[in-house]
Amino acid sequence: MAFPRASFQQAQPFVDAQFDIFDWHPNFQSCVRYFLDHAQYNGPVQALAAFINIQLPFQKAYSPVLSSRTASSPPGGLGQGPSPRAAGKMPMGQHGSQPYVSITLLPYIRRLVATGFDFPAVMHGFFGDDWVAGVGPLHEQERRNYLFAAKSDNWLKVKAAYDMGEDETVPFLRPLQNVSEKEIVGAETSWSEWLAMQDWMLGPRAPGMGPGHGRMSHGGVNVKREQE
Known part of the structure; x- marks a missing residue:
């Protein structure tokens, strides 16, 4: 079975957005x-x-x-x-x-x-x-x-x-x-995404999906959450 090459060029877990499997x-x-x-x-x-x-x-x-x-x-x-x-x-x-x-x-x-x-x-x-x-x-x-x-x-x-x-x-x-500031920032971003998933903040409820969203803090990292 052949896989479209483009499907492996998106949403990779690595920082480099150009990563190609x-x-x-x-x-x-x-x-x-x-x-x-x-x-x-x-x-x-x-x-x-x-x-x-x-x-x-x-x-x-x-x-x-x-x-x-x-x-x-x-x-x-x-x-x-x-x-x-x-x-x-x-x-x-x-x-x-x-x-x-x-x-x-x-x-x-x-x-x-x-x-x-x-x-x-x-x-x-x-x-x-x-x-x-x-x-x-x-x-x-x-x-x-x-x-x-x-x-x-x-x-x-x-x-x-x-x-x-x-x-x-x-x-x-x-x-x-040998941790760099860039590495810490990348980890903080990914950690916020993980915590957002724990709150089911996915798809239409994902952070940054338009008006009606407030901000809440998870472990020192701010993420958006839909207001009640």
């Missing part, structure tokens, strides 16, 4: 390949991953991912039926080669943000030269999510939200690092 995706794939093929075997990356208590893909006890082209066989590989590729459920690479393996990078971005290690040099070390275009938008949003989490609940519940099971609990949390 089709332009972004090849850069994201480049970051995945770099992370799997190079970064996870790099000594400094392994040391930092150990310090912030998150397993790299090749370290997973079950189904470790060794590179962007190879993953381990599932436990008890024999007698499990045809492989996903043989069954037609996994796309082939170019010229019939092995398919590229894909993983989610969000757990690693979230852990770097929560522990205060999401510096540009570290992001480059984990995700390669294309990190700004590839994982930059996700990094930006995860920083905002971390601000929202801190505003929403207490330290204990925020920490629990950033734990990853008993073996990969986050060892510590740090306040968001």
